[in-house]
Amino acid sequence: MLKYFGQRLDTIYTAKRAIAKENFEKSNRAILSAHPAFAQMLKEKKTAELDLARKKARGENFTDEENILAQLNIKIADYVKTNSLSFAPKYVCSTCKDSGYVNGKPCKCLIKEYNNLLHENKSVSPMPRFTFENNTYPTSSDPKAAGMNKLYKIMSEKVCDNFDNCKWQNFIFSGASGIGKTSLAVAVANRLLDKNVSVFYVSSFELINIFLDKHTHKQTSLSKMFDYVNECEMLIIDNLGAEPIYKNVTFEYLFSTLEKRLANKKKTIICTQLGGQALINRYGETFLKFANKKFSLSVEL
Ligand SMILES: [Zn+2]
Numbered sequence: 001m002l003k004y005f006g007q008r009l010d011t012i013y014t015a016k017r018a019i020a021k022e023n024f025e026k027s028n029r030a031i032l033s034a035h036p037a038f039a040q041m042l043k044e045k046k047t048a049e050l051d052l053a054r055k056k057a058r059g060e061n062f063t064d065e066e067n068i069l070a071q072l073n074i075k076i077a078d079y080v081k082t083n084s085l086s087f088a089p090k091y092v093c094s095t096c097k098d099s100g101y102v103n104g105k106p107c108k109c110l111i112k113e114y115n116n117l118l119h120e121n122k123s124v125s126p127m128p129r130f131t132f133e134n135n136t137y138p139t140s141s142d143p144k145a146a147g148m149n150k151l152y153k154i155m156s157e158k159v160c161d162n163f164d165n166c167k168w169q170n171f172i173f174s175g176a177s178g179i180g181k182t183s184l185a186v187a188v189a190n191r192l193l194d195k196n197v198s199v200f201y202v203s204s205f206e207l208i209n210i211f212l213d214k215h216t217h218k219q220t221s222l223s224k225m226f227d228y229v230n231e232c233e234m235l236i237i238d239n240l241g242a243e244p245i246y247k248n249v250t251f252e253y254l255f256s257t258l259e260k261r262l263a264n265k266k267k268t269i270i271c272t273q274l275g276g277q278a279l280i281n282r283y284g285e286t287f288l289k290f291a292n293k294k295f296s297l298s299v300e301l
Helices: 003-034 036-058 063-082 108-120 145-160 181-194 204-215 223-231 250-263 276-283 286-290
Strands: 170-174 199-203 234-240 267-272 296-300
Touching: 003 036, 003 108, 003 223, 036 063, 108 181, 145 170, 145 181, 170 181, 170 276, 181 199, 181 234, 181 267, 199 204, 199 223, 204 223, 204 234, 204 250, 223 250, 250 267, 250 276, 250 286, 276 286
Parallel strands: 170 267, 170 296, 199 234, 234 267
Antiparallel strands: none
8 A cells, every 4th residue: 555645544544433323322322312211221221230339438338239230131131122222333444443454454445535636646637438348449450459558458468467466667659640549548537546556547648847946946736646656556648748848847857756756666657649759859868767677668659
């Protein structure tokens, strides 16, 4: 689980438990006001317990008090049974009692909450809805179809279904606009999200805004995204090359991000309209490091 979401999950579970406690107390109060006879029994029980404690403390004989208390307990249990009263707190998840863990292992509900957070934070602006099932290349007569289908297969089987053991860390898809780079990247994102893998999809333009926000310490709503850009397991940068070049920001932050992600074995997909030489012209030889064949899959579409 990503530490980025740890604190938010803590907040969610603390709130769940607070709600359960509040509902529990509310329902108990409701039961007592609807059953005055029962409330009276509880009052008597309290008095009896006090009497018993007093006698014990004084070292006196407390057989009578014990009997009274035992009788009251029976009466109370009978009343609860006859009237089907329930005093168990109602948790959202009865398995983990809203703690999120069962025997130290994450409960199913925690995984679900985590998954919700992943989906909520998958991008700054809405991510296109596109999945592997939406790929129309298998029935297309487009001359690029065979190549695209092969790439879809690789991304589905060798990357998504084999995420932890996949040898590639960087993916560079370059080609003209409209060929389907973004669709493929988004299909990967959606498949990974379904597998509880943290994904962040961002256009190069948005990414630069996140970097700029960090650089100028503006602390806007984008600020938290900077950590996520570094920490998420799969970062997708769409349309690299279209972003403005800001001195001390664009290249510096881009390369330090890619560097950090590479060192931390996190995967990145870069979609760009720029071909190999154009990428080097814009970003310099440094870019080649991230396209290194050993850990990168670079495809010109
Ligand atoms: Zn649970």
